Amino acid sequence: MLNLVLFGPPGAGKGTQSQNLIEKYGLIHLSTGDLLRNEILQGTALGLEAKKLMDAGMLVPDEVVIGMISNKLDANKDAKGFIFDGFPRTVAQAEALDSLLKSKNSAITVMIALEVNDDELEHRLLLRGKGSGRADDANPEVIRKRIKEYNDKTAPVAGYYKAQNKFTSINGIGSIHDIFDSINAVIAVKA
Ligand code: B4P
Numbered sequence: 342m343l344n345l346v347l348f349g350p351p352g353a354g355k356g357t358q359s360q361n362l363i364e365k366y367g368l369i370h371l372s373t374g375d376l377l378r379n380e381i382l383q384g385t386a387l388g389l390e391a392k393k394l395m396d397a398g399m400l401v402p403d404e405v406v407i408g409m410i411s412n413k414l415d416a417n418k419d420a421k422g423f424i425f426d427g428f429p430r431t432v433a434q435a436e437a438l439d440s441l442l443k444s445k446n447s448a449i450t451v452m453i454a455l456e457v458n459d460d461e462l463e464h465r466l467l468l469r470g471k472g473s474g475r476a477d478d479a480n481p482e483v484i485r486k487r488i489k490e491y492n493d494k495t496a497p498v499a500g501y502y503k504a505q506n507k508f509t510s511i512n513g514i515g516s517i518h519d520i521f522d523s524i525n526a527v528i529a530v531k532a
Contacts, residue, residue: 398486455513
């Protein structure tokens with residue numbers, strides 16, 4: 342199986358690049374952000390709870406997202422592989438993902454981190470916020486809170502994969518096409 346973790350701060354382009362990767366490699370896309378937004382749309386209890394945290398730029402609890410990913414892995418037993426987009430976001434989530442995959446005789450192939458500076462992130466997210474209706478993209482203070490959550494809780498996840506020799510980082514600034522080429526070059530070496 343080809344199991345990719347797309348990593349990077351909010352607005353780094355994880356969701357954007359996932360769309361290209363799904364087509365090229367026929368992988369199942371698992372975005373915890375999309376799964377949570379779907380729960381909000383359906384008006385579930387989980388969605389209502391998650392919305393408060395997401396609108397404030399905070400992470401939702403580990404057990405919530407781990408449970409969602411576990412269900413999706415079970416529902417896609419014959420998949421050629423997965424793109425994990427926006428997950429894992431904490432070391433506890435990374436550990437849980439490793440054991441879920443191990444129980445299915447699988448493992449993460451590689452983590453690919455998109456490097457983008459804070460000014461560019463803020464610019465991209467505010468731009469998306471003008472059209473997306475996403476409350477977490479509309480407010481500069483919330484965007485800065487999301488970047489802080491990333492630096493405090495998510496950045497250490499890179500070390501977790503470095504220790505397994507599975508971490509690669511690429512420049513996430515430039516055209517979407519050129520960044521996609523860089524990702525493909527990593528996959529060609531690691532897969
Ligand atoms: P996510 O939905 O994961 O969203 P994201 O970090 O904002 O975005 P992404 O990096 O995918 O950006 P995109 O490609 O869209 O998370 C939202 C919230 O959900 C979190 O804050 C948290 O509350 C919660 N959550 C999700 N997963 C969780 C977890 N595992 N644990 C706990 N909580 C969790 O790109 C952004 C913009 O940039 C787009 O407008 C795009 O068009 C543009 N763009 C992309 N590439 C570009 C390029 N090369 N040049 C210029 N613009 C570009």
